[in-house]
Amino acid sequence: MLSRMFKATILGHNPVKEKLISDLHKAGILEIVEIEKEAEKEAGFNDSDTLQAKLQRISKLIEDLNYSANFLNPFKPKKAKKTRSYTDENYQTITRSFKYNILEKIKKFNQQMQQHENRIDYCYNMISLLSPWQKVKVEFDQMNFEHVNTFFGIMNKKKLSSFQKEIERVNLSSFNIIHSTRDNVYFFLMYAKQIEETINEMMKAFPLTAMDFSFVRGTIYKTMTSFKDEIRDLETHIEDIKEQLKEYAEYFDDILICVDYWGMVFQREEIKRKFYATQSTFLLKGWIQEKDIDRLKGLNKKYRETDISFSLPEPGEVPPVALKNNPVFSPFEMVTKLFGVPGTDDVDPTPLLAPFFALFFGICLTDAGYGLVLLILSALLLFKLRKTKGEGTVKLMKVLIISGLFTIIVGAITGGWFGIDFDKLPKAFRAIKEFRDRLVLLEPLKNPLVLFITTLALGAVQVLTGIIIKLFLYVKDKRYYEAFSSPFAWFLIVSGIISAMLLKIKLLWVFPVAGACIILVFTSRQGNILVRLLKGAYSLYGITSIFGDILSYSRLFALALSTGVIALVINVVVGILYQMIVKIPYVGVPMAVIFGIFIVVFGHLFNIVINSLGGFIHTTRLQFVEYFGKFYEGSGSEFRPFKREYKYIKIQ
Amino acid sequence: MTIGLFIAGMGIFISVVLAGIGSAVGIGLAGQVAAGVMSEDPKNFGKYLMLIALPGTQGIYGFVIGFLVIMKLGILTGTVPSLSIAQGLNVFAAAAPIGFAGLVSAIHQGKVCAAGIEMAAKQPSDVGKALVMGVFVEFYAVLGLLISFFLVWFGINL
Numbered sequence: 001m002l003s004r005m006f007k008a009t010i011l012g013h014n015p016v017k018e019k020l021i022s023d024l025h026k027a028g029i030l031e032i033v034e035i036e037k038e039a040e041k042e043a044g045f046n047d048s049d050t051l052q053a054k055l056q057r058i059s060k061l062i063e064d065l066n067y068s069a070n071f072l073n074p075f076k077p078k079k080a081k082k083t084r085s086y087t088d089e090n091y092q093t094i095t096r097s098f099k100y101n102i103l104e105k106i107k108k109f110n111q112q113m114q115q116h117e118n119r120i121d122y123c124y125n126m127i128s129l130l131s132p133w134q135k136v137k138v139e140f141d142q143m144n145f146e147h148v149n150t151f152f153g154i155m156n157k158k159k160l161s162s163f164q165k166e167i168e169r170v171n172l173s174s175f176n177i178i179h180s181t182r183d184n185v186y187f188f189l190m191y192a193k194q195i196e197e198t199i200n201e202m203m204k205a206f207p208l209t210a211m212d213f214s215f216v217r218g219t220i221y222k223t224m225t226s227f228k229d230e231i232r233d234l235e236t237h238i239e240d241i242k243e244q245l246k247e248y249a250e251y252f253d254d255i256l257i258c259v260d261y262w263g264m265v266f267q268r269e270e271i272k273r274k275f276y277a278t279q280s281t282f283l284l285k286g287w288i289q290e291k292d293i294d295r296l297k298g299l300n301k302k303y304r305e306t307d308i309s310f311s312l313p314e315p316g317e318v319p320p321v322a323l324k325n326n327p328v329f330s331p332f333e334m335v336t337k338l339f340g341v342p343g344t345d346d347v348d349p350t351p352l353l354a355p356f357f358a359l360f361f362g363i364c365l366t367d368a369g370y371g372l373v374l375l376i377l378s379a380l381l382l383f384k385l386r387k388t389k390g391e392g393t394v395k396l397m398k399v400l401i402i403s404g405l406f407t408i409i410v411g412a413i414t415g416g417w418f419g420i421d422f423d424k425l426p427k428a429f430r431a432i433k434e435f436r437d438r439l440v441l442l443e444p445l446k447n448p449l450v451l452f453i454t455t456l457a458l459g460a461v462q463v464l465t466g467i468i469i470k471l472f473l474y475v476k477d478k479r480y481y482e483a484f485s486s487p488f489a490w491f492l493i494v495s496g497i498i499s500a501m502l503l504k505i506k507l508l509w510v511f512p513v514a515g516a517c518i519i520l521v522f523t524s525r526q527g528n529i530l531v532r533l534l535k536g537a538y539s540l541y542g543i544t545s546i547f548g549d550i551l552s553y554s555r556l557f558a559l560a561l562s563t564g565v566i567a568l569v570i571n572v573v574v575g576i577l578y579q580m581i582v583k584i585p586y587v588g589v590p591m592a593v594i595f596g597i598f599i600v601v602f603g604h605l606f607n608i609v610i611n612s613l614g615g616f617i618h619t620t621r622l623q624f625v626e627y628f629g630k631f632y633e634g635s636g637s638e639f640r641p642f643k644r645e646y647k648y649i650k651i652q
Numbered sequence: 653m654t655i656g657l658f659i660a661g662m663g664i665f666i667s668v669v670l671a672g673i674g675s676a677v678g679i680g681l682a683g684q685v686a687a688g689v690m691s692e693d694p695k696n697f698g699k700y701l702m703l704i705a706l707p708g709t710q711g712i713y714g715f716v717i718g719f720l721v722i723m724k725l726g727i728l729t730g731t732v733p734s735l736s737i738a739q740g741l742n743v744f745a746a747a748a749p750i751g752f753a754g755l756v757s758a759i760h761q762g763k764v765c766a767a768g769i770e771m772a773a774k775q776p777s778d779v780g781k782a783l784v785m786g787v788f789v790e791f792y793a794v795l796g797l798l799i800s801f802f803l804v805w806f807g808i809n810l
């Protein structure tokens with residue numbers, strides 16, 4: 001069901017503005033819409049510049065807080081609280097007493113650390129640059145000769161021999177290899193200054209990398225050691241900073257609380273942009289659900305300086321859409337929202353998809369034991385997360401609980417209990433086997449065709465349901481012609497063909513033929529008879545897609561089968577391993593039992609998780625493509641009330 | 653061991669290994685993108701996990717068929733069956749559809765899921781749509797599984 005939307009208009013005096021915004025923010029029932037302002041009025045009365053500046057200041061502060069939180073994150077105490085649950089009063093005291101100057105200090109620490117780390121990187125680079133040259137024992141500061149030039153360089157080994165040949169031809173030079181790796185040689189060349197030009201000319205022909213050792217003081221080795229010393233110094237310095245940061249990490253929680261607090265303030269200030277304001281009054285408009293109207297009225301009663309009125313949307317106005325369903329169906333709103341909420345005048349598909357969804361999910365698992373595990377696990381998770389997680393997660397857990405229930409039912413009918421092969425159970429378990437047998441209607445592995453056809457039949461049911469819903473929607477809109485020419489005709493065709501084939505009564509073929517005739521003749525209302533017939537024939541071709549849709553439900557059978565077989569595999573593997581391990585002397589039996597339990601538990605858990613995932617996604621797809629395709633567009637925009645949203649804390 | 657049994661074994665090989673390769677490649681593609689996206693924004697791991705796991709099902713389908721063939725041949729009971737060449741080819745043909753359908757569909761599903769992860773990184777609320785798109789590709793592996801299953805279940809007579 002769609003919730004009925006009303007438009008609320010609140011007019012008030014400025015003194016109560018802040019208080020009212022705060023109250024609305026807390027209540028979270030009104031989606032405030034922007035009031036369009038004429039340009040000159042905006043210039044005259046709206047203090048949008050100061051508001052803008054304020055917003056910028058707040059977002060700068062939030063940015064700083066986030067920055068500090070990110071930086072402190074690795075230093076926070078291990079036993080940091082996971083849930084930060086506070087009362088409204090409580091957490092505002094924290095934000096008020098928070099010392100904002102520590103942000104500046106933390107920033108400075110971060111900058112220092114950054115500098116140190118950069119310098120360390122530089123030192124390491126230098127060391128790796130120098131290390132091949134360690135053998136050069138000269139003091140570089142004193143290497144300034146009157147008649148001789150020195151050259152240090154790196155060259156590819158392939159060119160070495162030709163280079164050496166060239167060098168040998170020039171007198172007054174000496175060539176020494178200092179270090180060589182797989183690909184490169186590190187060499188030292190000395191030559192008389194008078195042949196500088198010849199040497200330079202010659203070296204141009206070779207791809208060389210010249211080394212610049214002007215930064216080296218003393219020997220290479222000495223310089224390397226001094227870099228190493230520097231690294232050690234810097235590292236102790238960084239450790240010092242980290243020690244100090246551990247003290248600041250106490251504030252980690254407080255910083256996150258402040259992030260949330262200022263985020264909330266930001267929302268509260270930003271919303272003012274949507275108001276219409278004069279020097280002493282303000283006006284705001286917003287959408288509200290019918291059920292919340294009294295709450296808003298009550299809220300407003302506190303103030304004498306405001307006036308509130310409610311109205312239905314005017315023609316042309318498109319209100320946002322809020323879904324309203326009973327507690328059983330409402331979790332499935334999550335599935336609807338994945339696709340898109342309905343338009344204002346559309347039908348809410350949630351109750352229409354819920355039973356199919358749960359049943360199809362159950363078929364994908366077809367194991368009562370798995371259903372039970374899923375039910376218990378999601379109930380536990382729901383209990384644990386209901387306070388800290390958002391609406392979406394809670395709804396997902398509830399969907400899984402309901403689907404788990406269906407899985408138990410489907411599993412009992414198909415006789416799946418953790419993939420146990422009941423025929424091989426010892427006689428002692430006969431009572432259990434009899435109980436299980438009494439519930440069984442069909443066993444997938446003994447009679448796979450029956451389950452296969454069942455899934456297709458369920459598919460036909462859902463596709464036909466979709467067509468019928470479309471029929472109803474057309475009738476509701478009084479579009480009888482469309483209702484007759486499309487969904488009605490399709491219903492005749494699909495249901496006619498299926499029943500004629502199942503019951504093997506030739507007379508029943510009258511219905512699909514009649515349906516086809518309707519589509520042929522009535523699809524198009526315009527043009528001459530030939531064009532109309534052609535258009536009809538074209539849309540009649542859609543029959544292939546409808547039967548393709550029904551075949552698509554065969555995936556349920558495939559998923560059911562793969563879950564069942566894997567469950568079986570786990571048990572078989574455990575059985576074989578058990579037989580093998582038991583034979584080990586002395587420790588055999590306890591080891592086999594422990595090993596067996598381990599594999600059984602983790603194997604089945606894995607199977608449940610992977611197939612629940614597959615089941616969920618495939619079931620969702622069947623709703624979206626095969627079912628929604630018949631009647632639903634999901635073109636609405638979701639109702640998003642102005643409300644407090646926290647990232648890190650939870651208000652009790 | 654008869655040649656027939658060997659050919660049947662090749663059928664098991666085709667279904668398990670080809671579908672497994674497909675899944676491994678598909679998950680690899682999606683996993684790499686997820687790791688890249690998470691290096692920017694470590695949140696939403698759970699959402700990406702679903703998209704990463706999606707191409708993994710083909711490998712499972714291939715394994716299911718391989719196991720059913722083993723079961724059908726009676727190898728689990730400890731006896732080694734002797735098959736004629738025709739019987740072996742029969743088993744091979746039964747196991748092949750899921751192998752090939754799984755191989756190609758898992759790789760392409762991996763690509764769709766990788767793109768879906770990129771989409772989910774920018775629009776976290778649209779992860780459902782990304783999943784549905786991935787499932788479109790999966791259907792063809794499902795069809796391969798169905799045909800292989802029926803061939804194995806009803807088409808092998810020893």
